Amino acid sequence: GAVVSQHPSWVICKSGTSVKIECRSLDFQATTMFWYRQFPKQSLMLMATSNEGSKATYEQGVEKDKFLINHASLTLSTLTVTSAHPEDSSFYICSARGQGDYEQYFGPGTRLTVT
Amino acid sequence: GQNIDQPTEMTATEGAIVQINCTYQTSGFNGLFWYQQHAGEAPTFLSYNVLDGLEEKGRFSSFLSRSKGYSYLLLKELQMKDSASYLCAVTDSNYQLIWGAGTKLIIKP
Numbered sequence: 001g002a003v004v005s006q007h008p009s010w011v012i013c014k015s016g017t018s019v020k021i022e023c024r025s026l027d028f029q030a031t032t033m034f035w036y037r038q039f040p041k042q043s044l045m046l047m048a049t050s051n052e053g054s055k056a057t058y059e060q061g062v063e064k065d066k067f068l069i070n071h072a073s074l075t076l077s078t079l080t081v082t083s084a085h086p087e088d089s090s091f092y093i094c095s096a097r098g099q100g101d102y103e104q105y106f107g108p109g110t111r112l113t114v115t
Numbered sequence: 116g117q118n119i120d121q122p123t124e125m126t127a128t129e130g131a132i133v134q135i136n137c138t139y140q141t142s143g144f145n146g147l148f149w150y151q152q153h154a155g156e157a158p159t160f161l162s163y164n165v166l167d168g169l170e171e172k173g174r175f176s177s178f179l180s181r182s183k184g185y186s187y188l189l190l191k192e193l194q195m196k197d198s199a200s201y202l203c204a205v206t207d208s209n210y211q212l213i214w215g216a217g218t219k220l221i222i223k224p
Binding site for chain 2: 034042043044046049091093102103104105106107108109111
């Protein structure tokens with residue numbers, strides 16, 4: 001149980017375009033979802049935390065107008081990278097946590113390359 | 116501020132034992148996690164400690180001392196596939212997960 005999927009697993013896009021990444025909890029209700037970014041050889045960096053039905057809370061230094069997060073249901077959250085630039089190329093990972101649960105369950109990640 | 120420290124890199128020999136330490140200073144404490152992350156993949160859960168003491172799970176064990184703000188992950192009978200980064204993370208009083216930078220473990224034959 002506690003499976004989280006991400007789609008797509010990898011994506012290449014041109015500079016200036018927008019990319020949407022989906023994160024789904026397949027067998028549980030995710031009241032809270034987290035979006036992380038990880039650059040090569042660096043640790044996870046939390047970008048934002050979202051609770052179902054409410055606005056996401058962004059970490060300091062993360063542009064909320066550039067990284068749009070929608071957590072519209074208990075099983076789906078989306079991250080849209082708007083007007084992507086090459087420096088946005090990274091490994092984006094989501095995780096999900098159920099009500100009263102202590103553990104975050106991670107998706108497999110999405111590798112974004114902006115050319 | 117909140118801080119988690121763990122060694123950047125460690126090297127061990129196949130078949131041996133290695134201990135990866137983690138010290139933390141956080142606003143509140145609601146549990147400590149260890150995750151394993153292979154290059155290019157998402158983290159996978161290894162262990163969770165919320166009370167003092169040792170939790171054993173197969174070849175992996177995790178220890179916690181809340182009074183010392185200290186944990187370690189012990190890996191026995193090391194295998195080449197154990198080469199990965201090991202991430203220590205602490206849940207603070209707001210149930211936010213504070214991440215360490217990770218320890219890259221290199222296993223040599």
